[in-house]
Amino acid sequence: MEPTTKTFNTAASRALADVRLQQAHEVVYNGFHRARIAAAADTDEWEAQRTLGKAIKDHTIANLDYYLEMLADNVEKNGGNVYFASDGEDANSYVRKLAAQNDVQTVIKSKSMVSEEMGLNHVLETDGIEVVETDLGEYIIQLAGESPYHIIAPAIHKTKEQVADLLAEESNTARQETAEQLTRQAREMLREVFQRADMSVTGANFAVAETGSIVLVTNEGNGRMATSMPRIHVAAMGMEKLIPSVADLSAMLRILIRSATGQRISCYVTMVNGPRAHDEEDGPEEFHLIIMNNGRDRLLRDESLREALNCIRCGACMNACPVYRKVGGHSYGWVYPGPIGSIVSPVFTGLKEGHKLPAASSLCGACHEACPVKINIPRMLLELRSQTAQGDPDPAQRASGFGERMTWKAWRQGMMSRRRFDAGSTVGKIVTSPLKRDGWLTKAPPPVSGWTASRDFPAPAPKSFGKLFAERTKAVKDD
């Protein structure tokens, strides 16, 4: 997927003016966010589970090289294949080759954010292969030609009427009305595809290093179809998505699912330990695991940002975020929206492209509070703001301009001396006096016009506090 993080401001303004989207955001908040809080309250030792989850992820990421080798060895021991992909293009070329070798006509997808990073659908379609998303939300999005709005609820912004049009047009059958009828219609359409698909591409909610397993969490059952019907199963994962042991799964699944939808457990959790056994009746003959880097090593390298790799992609930070709930998922301009997206996207695209994302936060801390593995997102947003101003040693990647940096340098000098501060405030009073209306500055000229476009600034007082203080102290003394 081509990132469009640069246009955050215009995309956000558009979303803010869209009444339908604002209603969808309410659903995210009232549905998922409240359900998560209730589920947490209902779980024994919730805090202990979070602490354990964080410890497991910290340990895994600190030993990522060790555990990835273990995972790869065990997948191969189980009869599967492993491919390490440096980026999306590398991963795509592996899938293309595999499809060509096996004369694959139809690929079914079961929700995979990594394949969104890869832009896999487009690439396979170019090769003349039919690609069908099978998560209902993703299917709707695919028919609409859009990208997912939310990592858990990709089509939350679509109305029933829009869905009805899309399904009727695609299937050439009667237009349905209720959510129930539309779901039945999609069931029939997708069952037909399941039966002729040669290959499936899924994500992996977790990979288990010690056993070479992957785990899929779904409510719909498409993850199970994808691991039962086609001859070849390909799972694509980001290189951080692993945990050491099967015994870790109970805590990890609890915090993932309860944070994502507030359910105690999703309808289906599917563990895959490789291709089917030789005497099994169904299941894929081949299993391939793609482990993708795609810029994740930049997070690993930077110790102040490494924690972002603990993310288990539950979406809780988005649901909790007051900014996400207004600007919506598409404004963020890449695969992962919301608070965690504001960290991973700018690191992926470079700060010059993505620096607006870490700035679009009130630092209220709701994401940190909601995160099941306690990722300190606000701390990292501040870190990225600081890197935006000065951190990147490559000046071409520095997002702040020369003028801006000089302004802040001058500000710092001014604030460090009483004399310069007083002189500065006198100059400020003189400069702003023509703009003063009833004690407020309501319309400033560029480059600060942006500030007064949506709010007023109090005009400097006729006499500064410093001056008044000096005068009154003198008056008291004179008495």
Add this chain to the structure above:
Amino acid sequence: MDRKAFISNISESLGRTQSPASPGAHPGRFPDFADAESAAETARTEAANRSSDLLEDAASALATTGWNVHRAETIEDVGDVIASICRGIDATKALRSGHEILDEAQINLALEREGVDLRDMNLDEEMSPDERSDARIAHRKEVFQTDVGITGGDYVIAETGTLVIHPKKGVSRLTSLAPPVHIAVMKRGQVLPSLDELFLLEHVDIHSGNRHAGMNLISGPSRTGDIEATIVHGIHGPVETHIVLVG
């Protein structure tokens, strides 16, 4: 890209030249396999000792996750319960797994009396590779035209209202997935208190060489909320799920 280069890039990003020989103490519940083994033993004994209580806990949790829960006092009662579920949904074609509990319950007889065409899907050891492949294709067609899939299972999880099934020979992945109705038969003694015990036992089993190609956790009917957040059952998997608890 080359595996070696990929891994050494990660080592380098972590500030070292190669993977560590050991990752240090794992912070999970069972850093030591011997501990896991003895804990698994305790869990099995506990599950047996508390089987009646756990069955009651399971019954209420299963109902919460959307299962239709049926109780049978003895294994002899199961056939009638299944026949009556089939009658309720006008089932004419059913598919069963090879789980032993279904033989114990003699469901073949009960469904024959009910006039339901019950099939299983067994790959005969004697079949040639071509015959096996044909049988697999036939099964995949048939399972989508079946009204009800009947299975046993390995565990029920009381914490979450979950049925656990390992796919294996005789236990097709699709029997519990493709037909619109799934009926499972489980008995007292198969209930584990929580996900902790399940993944502990799985951990120990896999390390002891008892590994299956996978494991399915099933918690009620298939569901989606992708159209205006309205919950609808039966998008890809069953619309309706029944579980018969024996004992």
